[in-house]
Amino acid sequence: MPTDVERVRQALAMWEAFPVHREPRPIVLTAMGVRALDRLMADTRWRALFDTPGVPESELPPEIAPAAVDYCRDVQSGAQRPLANIIRATGPFATDRGVRELPAWMMYPDDRRWPFIALEPDFERRMTWRPPGVRATHHEEAVLATDGRTLTFRFIGTPTQYADYPDALVYETDTAVLVEPLEIARDGNGIRLAYAEEREVVVRLAAPLDNRVLVGIGHGPGTTTFGSPITVLTPA
Structure with a gap:
């Protein structure tokens, strides 16, 4: 019908x-599909990025800090754990015109299947668009x-x-x-x-x-x- x-x-x-x-x-953001995430996780060159020295937790933008803290909770108990190594670099984001490398804050602890990737807040405000809600x-x-x-x-x-x-x-x-x-x-x-x-x-x-x-x-x-x-x- x-x-x-x-x-x-x-x-x-x-x-x-x-x-x-x-x-x-x-830039119109969408969400990364599971198949695309799995391909990304298999890329050893990209994973090696997280072995480099990170930035201090104090530099993490307040707009994304709560999501980063929540991501690092223990998967089984939900207990709070210290933040993983924080990397500031270009990361992959799904858009309505395909995957693009954009300014990001990222973490990838060993016990997680997929990383935490958050777009740089100022870049998101200036360069992206989608309807409210x-x-x-x-x-x-x-x-x-x-x-x-x-x-x-x-x-x-x-x-x-x-x-x-x-x-x-x-x-x-x-x-x-x-x-x-x-x-x-x-x-x-x-x-x-x-x-x-x-x-x-x-x-x-x-x-x-x-x-x-x-x-x-x-x-x-x-x-x-x-x-x-x-x-x-x-x-x-």
Whole structure:
């Protein structure tokens, strides 16, 4: 069933103030997916960064200090532990245009699978943008062809044996784009054994995507995922 058009309008309206013509384009943060984090953790050259001398705890910005303290609590008991070695360097951040190396504060104790990475607060204030109340979330990526208009939109949908996605509705404003795949159920499939699968649909935008943001409905109005940005990559 098609998405309520009013919800689409509301999601797009959240990005009306996005400074699409600003140079450089504001950074739109998303969240690193588990697969990307696992690849990062396997990079021994990157992990070696944490073996270098860190900076004093007193230099940790107050905006991120509570999160750093909480990160270093004992995993089992929740008891407070001393902060791990604090590194100030460029770190990987997921954005709506792929992973970028940005100014960061980082810690990576031996007993954690993934590191603590926080964007430099002043850099975040000056160089990033997203609507109030929208948190950085992870979505399946979309791929933009070299023509700037053909978009392969990947999403979690009904498995292939139960439904087709032959087309999609595309909603566009001067600052944002929203894609709604159209599902057509298959008949006579018996008992459903699977409920979700990565699917994709290819659409052509009315105008080049350029600096506009691809956004989604998320979990709907009133949630922090409503209007959240989706990563768009270009072919290597």
